[in-house]
Amino acid sequence: MKIIEENIFVNVGSFGDSKQFHEILNQIRVAISCVTWSSTNEFIIRPERRGNGVVPIKENFIRHLVDNNWRSEVRMSMAEGMNPGKIDLVRATDFGKFAVEWETGNISSSHRAMNKIAVGIIQGALIGGILVLPVRNLSQYLTDRIGNYEEFTPYLPLYKNLIIRSGVIGIIAIEHDKESMDSQLIPKGKDGNAKKDDL
Structure with missing residues (x-):
């Protein structure tokens, strides 16, 4: 998989400049x-419109970060009355906890993921977070209506105008390396009810 764009659109305080x-x-x-x-070293997708699943895509991503001291499937404590669900990955820092969400749902799911990060920063549960999203050129081959970078960017002004003392929020847009009709379709499925830690 390759990165098309890194967009750090909120960077307040000293954490964003830290090692x-x-x-x-x-x-x-x-x-x-x-x-x-x-x-073994490229992401080659079968270019079949809406033909590929999304959940298996992030498995190696999660595995690599867990091997580097990240925690997966973390449930975050939020304001009363809110049940934001789990965060894909969290890493502790000297500044606070940092979250990463890998999008596997529709655009509403993308907004929920970003809202979790934003509210977490506002409440002091997080110091920052990044949402990983496919670009439209990749999402067209994935499960119907998967959220994509181009669809989400018009809403960035909402998050840019958050009033926070310290925090970093960003999006990383990703795309496949190659296309081939010889590539197998990625299986479709649902997230399981994995055991979740508390943040």
Whole structure:
């Protein structure tokens, strides 16, 4: 898998300039490069419209970060009355916890993921977070209505105008390396009810 764009659109306070944040970014970049299909070192997708599943795509990404001291499937404590669900990955830093969400749902799911990150920062549960999204050129071959970068970007002004003391929020847009009709379709399925830790 390759990165098309890194968009850090909220950067308040000293965390964004810290060594730990740059380490986090590098770990995420490497983890994305570990996402492969039909190859040991590339992501080759069968270009069949809406033909490929999404859940198996992020398995190597999660595995790489867990091997580098991230926690997966973490449930975050939020304001009363809110049940935001789990966060894909969380890493502790000296500044606070940092979250990563890998999008496997529709655009509403993308907004929920970003809202979890934003509210987490506002409430002090997180110091930052990144949402990993496919670009439209990839999402067209995935499950119907999967959220994509181009569809989400018009809403960025909402998050850019958050009033926070410290925090970093960004999106990383990803795309397949190659297309081939010889590549197998990625299986479709649903997330399981994995055991979740508390944040």
